[in-house]
Amino acid sequence: MSDRQKSVWPPPATNIAGKLGLVKFKPDDDSHLRVIDREVCRNLCPQKFCTHSCPAQVYRWEVEEQVISIAFEGCLECGTCRSGGCPFGNLEMRYPRGGFGIQYRFG
Amino acid sequence: MSAHQIKSGSEPVPRPEPPRFEAIVVGGGPAGLAAAYTMAGAGMKVALIERGDWCGSKNMMGGLIFTDPTDQVVPEFWKEAPLERFITRRDLWICTNDAAIKGSYESEDFAAEPHNAFSVFRSRFDKWLAEKAKARGAYIITETLVEELIQENGRVTGVRTGRPQGELEADVVILAEGVNTFLTEKAGLGPGMKPEYLALAVKEVLSLPREKIEDRFNLEGDEGAAIEAAGEITAGLPGTGFIYTNRDTISIGIGVMLKDMVNRVGEAYTLLERFKQQPQVRRLIAGASAREYAAHLIPEGGLHNMPRLCSDGVLVAGDAAGMVNAVHTEGANLALLSGQMAAETVIRCRDKGDYSARALNHYCDLLESSLIMKDLREYQDVAPFLSSHPHLFGLYPEVLSAAFRELLTVDSLSKADKHRLILRLIRAQIPVRRMMKDVYEIWRTLG
Numbered sequence: 395m396s397d398r399q400k401s402v403w404p405p406p407a408t409n410i411a412g413k414l415g416l417v418k419f420k421p422d423d424d425s426h427l428r429v430i431d432r433e434v435c436r437n438l439c440p441q442k443f444c445t446h447s448c449p450a451q452v453y454r455w456e457v458e459e460q461v462i463s464i465a466f467e468g469c470l471e472c473g474t475c476r477s478g479g480c481p482f483g484n485l486e487m488r489y490p491r492g493g494f495g496i497q498y499r500f501g
Numbered sequence: 502m503s504a505h506q507i508k509s510g511s512e513p514v515p516r517p518e519p520p521r522f523e524a525i526v527v528g529g530g531p532a533g534l535a536a537a538y539t540m541a542g543a544g545m546k547v548a549l550i551e552r553g554d555w556c557g558s559k560n561m562m563g564g565l566i567f568t569d570p571t572d573q574v575v576p577e578f579w580k581e582a583p584l585e586r587f588i589t590r591r592d593l594w595i596c597t598n599d600a601a602i603k604g605s606y607e608s609e610d611f612a613a614e615p616h617n618a619f620s621v622f623r624s625r626f627d628k629w630l631a632e633k634a635k636a637r638g639a640y641i642i643t644e645t646l647v648e649e650l651i652q653e654n655g656r657v658t659g660v661r662t663g664r665p666q667g668e669l670e671a672d673v674v675i676l677a678e679g680v681n682t683f684l685t686e687k688a689g690l691g692p693g694m695k696p697e698y699l700a701l702a703v704k705e706v707l708s709l710p711r712e713k714i715e716d717r718f719n720l721e722g723d724e725g726a727a728i729e730a731a732g733e734i735t736a737g738l739p740g741t742g743f744i745y746t747n748r749d750t751i752s753i754g755i756g757v758m759l760k761d762m763v764n765r766v767g768e769a770y771t772l773l774e775r776f777k778q779q780p781q782v783r784r785l786i787a788g789a790s791a792r793e794y795a796a797h798l799i800p801e802g803g804l805h806n807m808p809r810l811c812s813d814g815v816l817v818a819g820d821a822a823g824m825v826n827a828v829h830t831e832g833a834n835l836a837l838l839s840g841q842m843a844a845e846t847v848i849r850c851r852d853k854g855d856y857s858a859r860a861l862n863h864y865c866d867l868l869e870s871s872l873i874m875k876d877l878r879e880y881q882d883v884a885p886f887l888s889s890h891p892h893l894f895g896l897y898p899e900v901l902s903a904a905f906r907e908l909l910t911v912d913s914l915s916k917a918d919k920h921r922l923i924l925r926l927i928r929a930q931i932p933v934r935r936m937m938k939d940v941y942e943i944w945r946t947l948g
Contacts, residue, residue, distance in 0.1 A: 407771045413705070413794035420554075441766050447759075449703050449769050449796035471559060472796040473681035478696025478759045489683070491663055492552045493644030500706045500750070500793045501561045501624030 410451055414468045422494040425466035427452065427475065428486040435462050438482060447479035471496050517666070522548045522640070524847050525660055525671040527647045527684060529556030530623075531833045532819025533677035534630045535574045535840030536847075541637035543848045548669060549631070549639055550662060552646040557627030561704065561795040562833055563743050563752060565618045565727055566626070570834035572615070574841045575633065579615055583625045585747035586725025587616035590718075594781070596732035596742075597902045601781045612724060620725050620745045620752065622706075623833075650674060650688045650815065656858075657688065657814030672856045673814055675843045677836070680798045680820045682808065690817060691808025696760040698802025698884060700740065700827065703769040704754030705777075707789035711749040717785050718746050729830065732898035734776045738762060739887040739894055742776045743830075744785065751786055753777060756799065758888055769796065801827040804881040811865045813858040816843040826876050828883050835873050842867040879947070886946045890939070900930045 429435060435442070435455075444453040444462065450470045454463045469490075476487040489495070524540055526533045529551030537549040553559040565588060571578050590607040611617045635641045651659040651668060659670035678684050686693045718726045730742040740757035755773045762769060776782060800806060800823040807823040810816065818824075819836035826835065846864040850856045868874050887893065904923050914922065931939075 406768055408768065408774050410770050410794070413770070413791065416791055416793050417795070443763055443766065446766050446768050447701075447763050449701060470794075470796045471681075472701065473798050474701055474759060474796070476681070477694055477699055477798065478763055481763060487681075489552055489646055489681070492646040493554060495553075495559070497554055497558045498561055498624040498793065498795060500622040500752075501557055501559075501627075501795065 406446055406451060410449075414450060417468075417470070418497040418499065419467055420494050420497060421467035422490050425464055426488045426490045426495070427464050427466045427469060429462050429464070430484045430486055432461055434482050434484045436460050439484075444475055444480050444485060447474055449474060453485075469495065519659065519666075519668040519670050520548075522546050522669065522671045523851060524548075524673045524675060524844075525550065525669055526675045526677060527660060528677035528679055528819070528821070529553070529627060529631055529641070529643070530560050530677060530679055530819060530836065531627065531630075532821070532836035532840035532843075533675065534627060534634055535837040536675045536677060536818060536844040537639040537641070538575065538630065538634040538637060539841050539844035540847060541634055541639035543844075543851075544638070545848065545851060547639050548642055548671070549634065550642045550645050550647050550660065550669075551631075553643065555624075555628050555643055556631035556641065557624040560623035560627055561797045562621070562623045563702075563704065563745060563754060563830060564621060564623065564833065565745060565830065566621050567618050567831070567834045568615050569617075570838050574837045575630065577615075579619070581629070583621070583629050585620040585622065585750075586720075586723050587611070588618040588620065588727050589720070589724045590726045592726065592728040594728060594730040594732075595898045595901060596730050596734045596779060596781070597898050598733050599780055600902045600906065601730070601732075601779075602898075602901055602905055618727070620727070620747050622747070647678070647684060650676075650684050652688065652814075655813055657812070673816065673847050673850065673861065675840070675847070676815055676817045676821055677819045677840060678821045680800045682821050685808045685817060685821055688812075688815065690812055690815070694798070694800050694806055694823070695802065696763065697758070697888065698800060698806040698823075699759040700756045700799040700801050701759045701762060701769050701796065702754055702756035702799055703773050703794070703796045704752060705773065705791050705795075706747075706750050706752055706793040707786055708750045708792050709786070709789040713788070714746050714749065714751065720746065723748075730776070730782075732894055734779060735772060735894055736765075736767065736775075737891055737895040738765065738767070739891055740772075742782075744782065750792060751789060753782075753786065758801075758884075759798070761888065761891075799827065799832060800825055801884045803877045803884065805885070810868065811858070811862045813861075814856070816846065816861060816864050818843045824873055824877065826880055828880055829876075831876070835876075838871065839868065839873060842871065842873075882946045886942065890942070893939070896930060900927055 825832040
């Protein structure tokens with residue numbers, strides 16, 4: 395493992411909670427996003443790539459529980475997480491049920 | 502062949518046959534809507550299935566639409582469609598962190614009807630186009646997610662949605678599901694979009710009074726400006742930023758290649774923040790308030806990353822088919838045109854009573870002889886080239902900016918000394934041999 399891989403991950407540089415507050419969501423009860431194998435996050439991924447690659451900051455590394463938490467309610471449904479945002483392919487994404495999820499007024 | 506439901510203690514109740522259409526379109530974006538609109542216009546019984554509350558509610562674009570291809574699908578759309586501004590000026594900015602070299606083309610021709618391009622909002626434009634398709638008789642079914650294509654003996658015969666008893670049957674399914682190709686992959690038509698061929702774009706819509714927009718961008722009336730920027734704004738990663746003027750809002754965004762961003766553990770929204778703070782950008786949007794934030798993937802692999810487009814009972818159109826020419830920011834028009842071609846193919850099949858795989862292959866023939874495949878072929882090497890030549894986005898803008906700055910700074914150097922200094926400056930950073938190699942490779946990639 396390289397030095398870079400071993401280094402402590404930096405937290406995301408910009409907090410986008412304010413940006414997400416502008417978007418309309420209709421959250422479903424259940425998450426349409428899922429971590430496949432928690433061990434991969436714990437043992438193989440010091441960078442916690444998803445916490446940086448997701449443009450909605452849906453994924454957060456909870457240091458105490460040592461898990462990735464998923465704020466699916468704010469998902470922009472872009473598909474980044476399933477298509478390379480996690481280099482380990484450890485995130486499963488479906489679209490939310492019809493009528494749920496993000497609603498763009500401008501788009 | 503109907504399934505039976507057994508109610509406890511009573512006779513089996515026959516399930517109603519699934520609704521049957523001549524064609525089903527999956528996805529209410531430009532490709533799907535163009536297809537539904539065209540087929541409905543030929544009197545076909547067509548259903549379009551969209552997972553959002555309305556067609557457009559889950560769509561996003563920079564973005565500009567281009568008059569000619571849109572007119573081909575929806576003649577004289579500009580008379581009714583919700584459009585923002587007609588674009589009279591297009592800028593290309595080469596940026597460093599604190600400087601910009603700008604190229605601009607402005608034309609009175611573009612100011613004359615029917616204009617060349619318009620800034621739009623997908624959520625509004627697609628909603629309008631769906632109404633047009635509905636008015637022609639298309640069934641627009643919203644709030645419904647298609648979960649699977651139904652296949653029998655390798656032939657697609659319909660779709661299964663998330664609704665109870667949610668199967669629908671059709672002679673043909675046009676798959677216009679967008680860049681996240683769930684159904685395309687499930688049906689075995691393609692392996693999905695690879696990260697090295699995907700760009701992630703994030704965008705904000707900022708509101709600003711229209712007088713301010715017209716003042717700052719030097720516009721009259723409903724004229725609009727479109728700026729594409731490249732260089733250090735993407736922190737050495739291949740990508741571009743954009744600024745488009747709308748009526749009383751500005752669309753500003755930035756896109757980077759997904760694989761590059763992940764490898765550098767970077768964040769798209771951080772790049773957007775930096776772009777907004779670029780000195781030349783900041784003054785254009787000063788005082789504007791944010792109204793919406795959006796993110797979307799763009800399939801930029803072209804020919805390298807396309808699924809099978811024609812198969813038994815199914816055609817694939819738009820972003821799901823990877824039809825994007827990233828260099829020219831063309832995706833929506835290719836989607837519209839491919840949706841129309843898919844529709845024309847289905848109409849032809851209906852007229853001949855032949856929906857066989859061979860008859861459906863006419864779609865691929867139409868694509869081949871159209872600008873879609875020609876352009877994709879022409880630009881097929883661009884995305885890999887840019888990814889493998891990131892210095893075009895970092896080093897070149899920096900050197901160019903330094904050269905301009907030196908040229909334009911009046912100081913105590915003689916002009917001859919100045920010219921020598923500039924040449925030395927350029928050659929120190931970019932040896933002649935490397936520059937010639939780059940020029941040659943650019944020519945080869947585009948030629």
